[in-house]
Amino acid sequence: MPLSHGRSYLAIPGPSVMPDRVLSAMHRAAPNIYTGELHEVTAALVPDLKAVARTRGEVAIYIGNGHAAWEAALANVLSPGETVLIAATGRFGIGWGEMAAGLKAHVEVIDHGQRAPVDPARVEAALRADTAGTIKAVLMCHVDTSSSVLSDVAAVRAAIDAAGHPALLMVDCIASLACDRFEMDAWGADVMVAASQKGLMTPPGLGFVFFNDRAADVQRRAGCVTSYWNWVPRARPEMFHQYFAGTAPTHHIYGLRAALDMIAEEGLEQVWARHEVLARTIWAAFEAWGATGPVALNVEDPAHRSHAVTSVGIGPGNGDRLRGWCERVAGVTLGIGLGRTPADAFFRIGHMGHVNAHMVLGVLGVVQAGLIALKIPHGDGALDAAAAVIAGAGD
Numbered sequence: 320m321p322l323s324h325g326r327s328y329l330a331i332p333g334p335s336v337m338p339d340r341v342l343s344a345m346h347r348a349a350p351n352i353y354t355g356e357l358h359e360v361t362a363a364l365v366p367d368l369k370a371v372a373r374t375r376g377e378v379a380i381y382i383g384n385g386h387a388a389w390e391a392a393l394a395n396v397l398s399p400g401e402t403v404l405i406a407a408t409g410r411f412g413i414g415w416g417e418m419a420a421g422l423k424a425h426v427e428v429i430d431h432g433q434r435a436p437v438d439p440a441r442v443e444a445a446l447r448a449d450t451a452g453t454i455k456a457v458l459m460c461h462v463d464t465s466s467s468v469l470s471d472v473a474a475v476r477a478a479i480d481a482a483g484h485p486a487l488l489m490v491d492c493i494a495s496l497a498c499d500r501f502e503m504d505a506w507g508a509d510v511m512v513a514a515s516q517k518g519l520m521t522p523p524g525l526g527f528v529f530f531n532d533r534a535a536d537v538q539r540r541a542g543c544v545t546s547y548w549n550w551v552p553r554a555r556p557e558m559f560h561q562y563f564a565g566t567a568p569t570h571h572i573y574g575l576r577a578a579l580d581m582i583a584e585e586g587l588e589q590v591w592a593r594h595e596v597l598a599r600t601i602w603a604a605f606e607a608w609g610a611t612g613p614v615a616l617n618v619e620d621p622a623h624r625s626h627a628v629t630s631v632g633i634g635p636g637n638g639d640r641l642r643g644w645c646e647r648v649a650g651v652t653l654g655i656g657l658g659r660t661p662a663d664a665f666f667r668i669g670h671m672g673h674v675n676a677h678m679v680l681g682v683l684g685v686v687q688a689g690l691i692a693l694k695i696p697h698g699d700g701a702l703d704a705a706a707a708v709i710a711g712a713g714d
Contacts, residue, residue, distance in 0.1 A: 323650030330682045331654040332464050332494060332628035332669035333517040337574075341520055344577035345570040352567055358559050360576050361567065367579040368527060371496060371519075371587060372511060374503035376531040379550035382568045385493040385514035388526030389418050391548045392489060392512050396534060398542030399423035401455045404445055404486065406437040408470055409463030410658025415491060416458065422543050427454070433463075433659065436623045437470040439478035446482035455537075456487040456510075462495040465658035467630040467667065469499060469623050476507030487534055493517060497582055498594045498627035498671045509534040515571065518590075518627065520578040520672040524571050530554075581673075594626040596712045597670050597679045601629050603704040604683045612696025613637065617665070627671040628654075632664055633695065639663040641689045648692070649685040676709045 329336060350357045368378050381387050393415075397403070402425040405416035410433075416426045429441050437459050446454060457479060462469050476488050489510040492501055496511075497518030503511050508531075515525035528550055530538070538544065538551070552561040559567070582590055602621065608614040613634035618624045633641060638656050640663075645651045656665025670679060683705050690697045 321648055323646070323648060325650060327650040327652065328678065328682065329652050330668050330670075331652055332667050332671065334523050335517050335520060335669060335672035336674060336678070337522060338520055338578070338581060338673045340581060341574045341577045345522075345574040347570070347573065350569055352559075352569065357567065357569060357572065361559070361562055361572055364572065364575060364579065367583065369529070371579070371582060372492075372503045372513070372529050373501065373505065374511075374529055374531070376503070376529055377535070377550070377554035379528045379530075379553035380562060381526040381528070381553070382524060382563055383526045384516070384523050385491075385512065385526060386414075386418070388493070388512040388514055388528055389415050389491070390422070391526065391550065392510050392528045393419050393422055393424070394541070394543045394545060394548040395528070395530070395538045395550050396456055396487060396489070396510065396541055397422055397424050398540070400425065402427060402453045404429065404442070404454050404457045406442055406457060406459040406470075406475065407431060407463075408435065408437060408460060408468040409433050409466030411463045411465055411491065411493075412458070412460045415460075419458070433466040434468065434617055434619070436468055437475055439471070439474040442475055443478035443482045446479060446484040446486060449484065452485060454484065454486045456489050458489045458491070460491040460494075461501060462492075462499060462625040462627060464494040464628055465630070466617055467625045467628045468618055469495070469625045472501070472508055473506040480507075487537060494627050494671070495625065497587070497590060499625055500591045503529060504531070515575060517669075517671050519575065520581070521571060521574045524568060525575060591626070593675075594670070596708065597674060597676065598624065598626040598629065600676070600679050600705045600708040601668060601670060601683065603708050604686075604701040605629070605631060607699065607701035607704045608687075608690065608697040610698030612698070614690075614695070614697050627669070629668045629670065630656075630659075631666055631668070633666065635661055635664045637664065637693070637695055638666040640693055641686070641695065642666050644689040644693055645685050649688065651682055651685045680705060680709065
């Protein structure tokens with residue numbers, strides 16, 4: 320018997336839940352793109368984006384998804400034939416390297432699998448071995464959305480410095496920005512990429528590349544940069560159309576403005592704290608379910624788990640069965656086992672952006688109902704454990 324009629328819930332790791340306030344801001348007639356309010360609103364986005372990234376550097380905004388931000392970042396620092404070092408912790412780290420190869424870069428990969436964070440010692444060793452200094456940049460995901468692995472950006476920066484290597488540190492924060500704590504300047508990232516559809520609570524369609532002075536200096540000699548991807552006019556436009564190399568993404572601008580206002584009103588530290596509590600709530604439930612049967616969090620050590628997305632193994636076939644039941648019967652959509660083998664043995668829960676306690680508890684209740692309905696073995700007490708986390712964090 321389907322019980323899914325009513326408002327559905329998208330519990331995938333992006334696009335995330337869009338606040339009514341963001342949707343309302345976008346529900347408007349097309350604005351004047353030549354002068355006036357749109358210009359003022361766009362310019363005001365820049366300092367607030369930098370505040371979320373914790374940087375005094377620059378930011379370029381692109382009309383595109385996270386993959387567009389990947390290519391923009393690479394095009395601005397690479398020349399054909401140069402080398403990048405990929406510290407991969409899942410499918411998205413590998414994918415960023417494949418994009419670099421498409422730009423005719425030489426790609427070296429340190430594959431950490433899909434359950435462990437980046438090992439700074441392995442990065443340092445690879446850089447020390449590069450005595451000719453051919454590696455132009457180290458690429459890593461702060462959080463790999465496929466595996467939910469969280470890596471220590473500051474530790475990788477320290478490894479680069481310990482090796483005495485000039486490589487740039489480039490960080491994918493597409494899943495983590497405004498969810499997991501990230502401090503671009505304090506942690507020593509030279510380039511950071513993000514997108515609008517996750518912690519920034521805006522529809523897919525905007526990509527962001529943040530960069531510091533070191534990266535700007537490298538960019539001056541980059542052979543892959545084109546007039547479209549060039550971050551200089553976007554970051555410091557002399558005319559409005561240079562922000563986007565053409566027509567502005569008008570309604571996304573208004574949606575993002577509303578989302579950044581919401582983050583500022585809550586306070587970024589509180590945003591991070593909320594995500595941390597909600598993540599622990601989900602982990603508590605899955606740890607209880609995992610006491611019996613095949614259910615298992617992908618990342619064993621809580622210190623290496625993202626506060627934005629959780630990847631779960633549940634046995635061959637069971638991932639797809641559970642996802643299908645939750646959506647068909649209860650109106651909850653879970654994320655696919657992206658990049659996993661077998662994919663149907665995994666699923667993911669997104670808990671990023673506009674998410675609160677009752678949303679998370681509702682998803683967990685539906686998951687438990689699905690486990691029961693499908694007769695997938697699991698331990699007891701999961702919902703009590705989750706509720707206890709919320710109760711312990713409440714006022």
